[in-house]
Amino acid sequence: MQRNQARELWVKPVPELKYLNADNVSRYRLIMRYFYENHSKLRYWLKPEEVFSGVMHYGLLDDYTEDQCQRDLEVLTEWKNLTSRHDGGRAQSIEEYLRKRFRYQMTPYAIEIERMLQTLEQLQGYGGSLEPALLERIAGYIAQIRQAEGQFAAGAAHQLWRDLQSAFRQLHESASDYLASLQTARVEELMLTDQFLIFKDTLTQYLRDFVRGLQQYGVHVEAMFRQTPQTVWQSFLMALVEDEKRLPMFDNPLADDERMALHQEEWQVLEQWFVGSATEASDVLYLERQTKDTIARVVRYALAIQERHQVGVSRRRELESLGLRFLELDNPEEAHKLGAYAFGLYQTRHFQGEGDASSDAADFSMWDEKPIVRRLRSRSRGQRKSGGTESIRSTRVQRQEAAKAILEAKKREATLVKTWIDMKHLRMSELPTLSPEQRILLLQWIGRCMVNQSKLARTPDGLEIRLILPENGERTRLQFTDGALEVPDFELFVEEVASS
Numbered sequence: 264m265q266r267n268q269a270r271e272l273w274v275k276p277v278p279e280l281k282y283l284n285a286d287n288v289s290r291y292r293l294i295m296r297y298f299y300e301n302h303s304k305l306r307y308w309l310k311p312e313e314v315f316s317g318v319m320h321y322g323l324l325d326d327y328t329e330d331q332c333q334r335d336l337e338v339l340t341e342w343k344n345l346t347s348r349h350d351g352g353r354a355q356s357i358e359e360y361l362r363k364r365f366r367y368q369m370t371p372y373a374i375e376i377e378r379m380l381q382t383l384e385q386l387q388g389y390g391g392s393l394e395p396a397l398l399e400r401i402a403g404y405i406a407q408i409r410q411a412e413g414q415f416a417a418g419a420a421h422q423l424w425r426d427l428q429s430a431f432r433q434l435h436e437s438a439s440d441y442l443a444s445l446q447t448a449r450v451e452e453l454m455l456t457d458q459f460l461i462f463k464d465t466l467t468q469y470l471r472d473f474v475r476g477l478q479q480y481g482v483h484v485e486a487m488f489r490q491t492p493q494t495v496w497q498s499f500l501m502a503l504v505e506d507e508k509r510l511p512m513f514d515n516p517l518a519d520d521e522r523m524a525l526h527q528e529e530w531q532v533l534e535q536w537f538v539g540s541a542t543e544a545s546d547v548l549y550l551e552r553q554t555k556d557t558i559a560r561v562v563r564y565a566l567a568i569q570e571r572h573q574v575g576v577s578r579r580r581e582l583e584s585l586g587l588r589f590l591e592l593d594n595p596e597e598a599h600k601l602g603a604y605a606f607g608l609y610q611t612r613h614f615q616g617e618g619d620a621s622s623d624a625a626d627f628s629m630w631d632e633k634p635i636v637r638r639l640r641s642r643s644r645g646q647r648k649s650g651g652t653e654s655i656r657s658t659r660v661q662r663q664e665a666a667k668a669i670l671e672a673k674k675r676e677a678t679l680v681k682t683w684i685d686m687k688h689l690r691m692s693e694l695p696t697l698s699p700e701q702r703i704l705l706l707q708w709i710g711r712c713m714v715n716q717s718k719l720a721r722t723p724d725g726l727e728i729r730l731i732l733p734e735n736g737e738r739t740r741l742q743f744t745d746g747a748l749e750v751p752d753f754e755l756f757v758e759e760v761a762s763s
Contacts, residue, residue, distance in 0.1 A: 278342045279372040290335050293318045298369045299377035308366040344373040392441050395476025397434040402480045409491050413498025421506035454564040463565045470558045481547035484537045500526045689755040692739035702743050729756040
């Protein structure tokens with residue numbers, strides 16, 4: 264009931280925000296800021312003369328009077344930014360008492376509004392950070408809940424929940440803000456400058472450390488969620504509700520079923536962030552992908568800057584100096600040595616064939632051999648063909664041999680598939696020595712299943728393959744005719760289904 268009432272507020276106006284855009288916004292803002300500063304100092308109830316003195320102390324208003332301040336306080340009270348109470352204790356006479364002197368205090372809405380405004384004033388860019396330590400803390404909190412199995416001391420579940428929510432919120436918001444800051448136009452301009460090369464390596468290492476944290480702790484948390492019965496998490500939420508019932512709440516306390524429903528929704532959000540759902544991947548994978556894309560973008564910008572520096576660089580002086588050195592040499596032997604130092608070895612793919620040696624002497628140099636003359640054709644796309652005709656080369660024999668090899672491979676694969684269909688259930692640790700062809704097919708099936716959230720895949724041949732992960736992460740060693748491979752002890756269920 265109370266949650267439904269809260270939802271009704273979503274479509275109603277908020278009078279507490281009127282003072283931010285009213286005609287006398289400067290006066291209202293200063294009054295509310297003065298109240299907020301005193302609220303931070305634990306001074307809650309203020310008299311009108313104190314408010315007037317504090318506002319004038321800012322030195323931002325001219326021709327402001329106490330009567331105007333009194334009217335502004337009444338307007339803010341009408342807008343529910345302030346609440347008032349009669350201050351008759353210090354009246355010196357009946358007339359003063361009848362004037363209804365008031366003291367004023369901020370409402371909870373006004374406190375949050377001023378807190379938000381103060382945060383916005385200090386905001387510069389997106390901020391945020393990437394902290395793998397938060398992932399480690401979240402994994403530790405989840406492990407504590409799992410190990411407790413519903414047995415919590417008084418107040419322990421509430422404290423653990425606050426720590427978990429704080430770390431999760433900080434991780435989500437800080438990572439989102441930091442990656443968003445790298446997408447701004449200002450950062451894009453910075454990445455195009457030469458100064459970006461100075462901290463490129465530091466930024467890349469920072470992002471890679473966060474990716475490693477996601478891969479290490481994200482998978483660990485996902486495994487705990489998948490392997491732990493829901494009754495363990497339900498017991499923790501029940502202990503949390505009991506702890507919250509012990510807290511003295513005066514403002515609209517929630518019923519037990521409403522508290523439980525609220526925490527179940529919050530827990531579901533936390534679980535989906537690490538595990539995902541049947542239709543969507545987890546936010547951990549999305550965050551990892553976005554971070555990797557940022558790393559790739561940083562590297563691309565750095566390479567573009569380096570290439571820009573290299574474009575247009577003239578090597579005329581270097582080549583002139585090298586040419587003068589060649590001219591100063593007296594014999595070909597020295598020229599060959601200098602050429603070897605300057606240019607290194609030639610790429611052998613540019614040479615073709617072997618010539619007939621004119622001498623078998625061991626000390627006969629290759630430079631004394633006669634050149635091998637080869638006719639080179641132009642590689643230009645605009646080269647015109649000669650007017651002569653050329654015969655058409657037949658590749659029928661090669662195509663027949665290739666088709667025969669493919670059909671034979673398909674036949675061997677079909678025989679293997681039929682054998683595994685008859686077995687229906689394959690466990691890695693129970694398989695005999697396999698051939699390389701069997702290894703390729705088996706890894707293809709495992710790869711198809713691993714990329715799906717349901718660990719279920721269908722092949723073009725009409726096979727349905729279901730992969731079962733080992734419960735405790737057991738591993739086994741597959742033996743092949745050409746080596747061995749260590750893999751998790753998967754189970755595969757192979758079934759032939761009718762094609763749709």
